[in-house]
Amino acid sequence: VVSPADPGTPLGRLPSPALLVSAADGRQVARFTPPRPQAETVLLLAELYRRGTAWKLRALGQGYADGLAGVARDFGIEVTEDAVPPAAPTSTPPGPGPRAGQGPAPVGRTPTLLDLGPIVAGAGSGRTSGDSTGARAFLEAANSARAAAGSPPVALDARLMSAARAHAAGMAAGGLLSAESPDGVSVYQRVVSSGYAYLTVGEHLVSGPRTEREFVEYCLSSERSRGTLCDPGFEEAGLAHVADARSGDLYWTALWARPFSPGGLERTAREVIALTNTERATHGLPPLAPDTPLTAAAQGHSADMVARDFYAHTSPEGRRPWDRAAAAGSGLRTIGENIACGQRSPAEVVLGWMNSPGHRANILKRDFTRIGIGLAGGGRAGTYWTQLFGG
Secondary structure (H helix, E strand, O other), rough: OOOOOOOOHHHHHHOOOEEEEEEOOOOOEEEEEOOOOOOOEEEEEEEEEEEEOOEEEEEEEEEEOOOOHHHHOOOOOOOHHHOOOOOOOOOOOOOOOOOOOOOOOOOOOOOOEEOOOOOOOOOOOOOOOOOOOHHHHHHHHHHHHHOOOOOOOOOOOOHHHHHHHHHHHHHHHHOOOOEEEEOOHHHHHHHHHOOOEEEEEEEEEEEEEHHHHHHHHOOHHHOOHHHHOOOOOOEEEEEEEEEEEEEEEEEEEEEEEEEOOHHHHHHHHHHHHHHHHHHHHHHHOOOOOOOHHHHHHHHHHHHHHHHOOOOOOOOOOOOOOOHHHOOOOOOOOOOEEEEEEOOOOOOHHHHHHHHHHHHHHHHOOOOOOOOEEEEEEEEEOEEEEEEEEEE
C-alpha cells in the first residue's frame, strides 16, 4: 500500500509510484507502473499471497479517495468515519459571471489487473496464440467458464488478436509485465490502433502459463481475474502469447471487449444517469433530467481527453466545463463536472464518484436539475468518463 506522509495529500502531487520485482540474484523480473494517480490518497499497489506451496505477487493499482479507511472497508472492516481525517477534495475554480463549477479530479478504483505470477523459466515455443488450434482451445476453455458463471460466450476478433499480439511482444521484448510498453503506448491504445472501437474493455497480462487452457485456468484462480474473464458485458476477445528470447518465459495478453455502437453508447449513458438518480433519490433529491447540450459537451470532452492524451477539467487551450457547456448551446447558469478514467461500467464509475467527497457533492447538489454523460474508450487509461451537471 502506498500512501503520503501527510494523509490529506493527493498522490497526484507526488512522484508516480512504480513496483519493481527482482529475483534472488538481483535480476529484474517484472515492473508495474499503474496509471498516474490523481486525487487518490491511498494506492493499493500489489498483493502478496500464498497459493499451495508457492508465493505469488499480483499488481493491482487500485486507488482510494478516503485514505486507508477505503482499503479497510474493501476487506470487510467497519470504519468509523470520524476516525480518519477526510481527504481534501480538489475543485474546479468558479467560472466567470454567474456560473460556478465544481469538478474534483477523478478518484476511486484504477481497475488495471496485472498479474505477476506465476513467473517461470523454461524453453518457450515462440508461438503466439493466433494459430487456429491454440485459439480454439482458448475459446473453448474461456466460454466453458463463462457458461458456468451464467455469462454469454465471446467470439474471437482479429483486431483484438492483433492488439494482444503486439502488446505481448512488447512485454516479451522488455522482459516486463506492464500495461504500458517502454514507448509509452498502453494496451488500451493498442486496441484502438488495431481499428477496434470499444464501449468497454478488460485485460489479463500474465507471465508463466504454458498453454491456452493453463492460461484460462490461471485466470480463474482469483476472484478479480475470474470477474474479468466471466464479465457478461464482454462480447469479443483476443489472446496472444510471445516468448522472451532470453529467458523463454511466455508473456500473455488477453483482451475482452464490447464493441462500440451508437445505441450502446446511449444505453450506457442512460444507465449512468439512472444510477446517479438512484443516489439522489436515496438522499431525498429530485432526479436529474437528460440535457442535449450538456450531453454534447460531456461527450466532446471525453473524446477530446482520449484524442489529445490529457486528463483534466481544463483543456490544453484553457476551456473549462462552463465554457464547453456554453459552446454546446447551454444557457444554464450553474455548471459542475465529474470526470474519471479506467472504470469499465456505469456501476463502477458511479460508485467511484460516490466514494469521493467532491464528486459526491456534485451528484447530490440540490441546485442541479440537468445532466449530460459522455464516455470514450482508447485513452492511455482505458475509458474516459464525463458527467456534466447544470442548473
